[in-house]
Amino acid sequence: MATILVIDDDLDFQQMLRLMLQRGGHKVITTGDGPDGLTKAKQLKPDMAIVDVMMPGMNGYQVVRKMREDPDTAGMSILVLTARAQPVDREAALAARADDYIPKPVAPNELLAKVNELLAHHQSAQGPAKQTTSVLSLRGGVGVTSIAVNLALGWQARGRSTCLVDLQAGPGQAALHLRLNARTTWIDWAISGDTSTNGLSKFLLPHTSGLSVLAAPIVPMNLPAPNRVTTLLELLRERFERVIVDAPRIWDATCAAAVLAADNIWLIIAPEVGSLQSAVGVLRALKAARISDERINLIANQIMPNPGLVLPAIEKALGQGFKGSLPYDEAQSGAIGQGVPLMISQPDSLFAAAIKQLIS
Ligand SMILES: Nc1ncnc2c1ncn2[C@@H]1O[C@H](COP(=O)(O)OP(=O)(O)OP(=O)(O)O)[C@@H](O)[C@H]1O
Ligand SMILES: [Mg+2]
Incomplete structure (x- = not known):
């Protein structure tokens, strides 16, 4: 089981993600905006953040950059949700130093598989937590x-x-x-x-x-x-x-x-x-x-x-x-x-x- 922070301003989608991830055995924290997401990430130290790109105020890429800059959150797995699935979106997500991206809309099984894959890879690639x-x-x-x-x-x-x-x-x-x-x-x-x-x-x-x-x-x-x-x-x-x-x-x-x-x-x-x-x-x-x-x-x-x-x-x-x-x-x-x-x-x-x- 992992703790996953979902940052998305679309409350319906947020709720859907919560159910999907909880069904997969994970603990979920949600928030609707970037700055609050950064505070929660720093305080609660989740294993992973799922970040929507299109948000008012601070967009998802800015959120990811800030997470990577802060020593408290730099090592987290980060998955970005993009509305379009063009190569340019993937490049933007990786340039912001997200671990991976997934286009919206997304099928529940596909998302859960991606989350579990990233978590497993993160653990094996990076050795013990401390x-x-x-x-x-x-x-x-x-x-x-x-x-x-x-x-x-x-x-x-x-x-x-x-x-x-x-x-x-x-x-x-x-x-x-x-x-x-x-x-x-x-x-x-x-x-x-x-x-x-x-x-x-x-x-x-x-x-x-x-x-x-x-x-x-x-x-x-x-x-x-x-x-x-x-x-x-x-x-x-x-x-x-x-x-x-x-x-x-x-x-x-x-x-x-x-x-x-x-x-x-x-x-x-x-x-x-x-x-x-x-x-x-x-x-x-x-x-x-x-x-x-x-x-x-x-x-x-x-x-x-x-x-x-x-x-x-x-x-x-x-x-x-x-x-x-x-x-x-x-x-x-x-x-x-x-x-x-x-x-x-x-x-x-x-x-x-x-x-x-x-x-x-
Ligand atoms: N692989 C290497 N190739 C070339 N030069 C090296 C290499 N490793 C260290 N040096 C050089 O050796 C010198 C000593 O390095 P360093 O100060 O890191 O060693 P140290 O063991 O910490 O020394 P001290 O005992 O003074 O603390 C430095 O000039 C450094 O550039
Ligand atoms: Mg020395």
């Missing part, structure tokens, strides 16, 4: 921040509401990668003592992609108590579908809290001996912290054009295979300088494509 990934290395400079930033943008581009958290005591660089001014940070949130999901909002930095960022301070700060980190990650998980953590590069209580809160740990390894040695130590620490192997993903990152070690040798030494390997990309350092990550400037580059592949 997921926290901590990107980690205790060896500096192996690309943790570059990967966390591009991974977060990759999820956001797939319509998942995503927050990137830079959990350094400072200086943190995730904001720099995204050309954001770190005017508020996770340490400010920790000091504020707030424990509500709403209270978090004023500390989040909005990025033009729709991604939310919780930055680290530029100046090193004293770390808050580890239970604040745990609370923070719980609140973010409630609010977002994907939480990506740029984990600290020292094994302190903050790092341990980030690791324990994560469904997935991406352990980043550069193909050189120092990184290998560090990875051996991290795997031991993760084992001691009783993190199961399924949660640990080894990711190779080719930070240099000529690697010192080949991946099979590293896999052999670690007794575990790589989940993925990110290629060397000479454009990566320029991307940091410009504050525009490759996932945005060159989404088809091998580096961005490899990250997309890992979350597909």
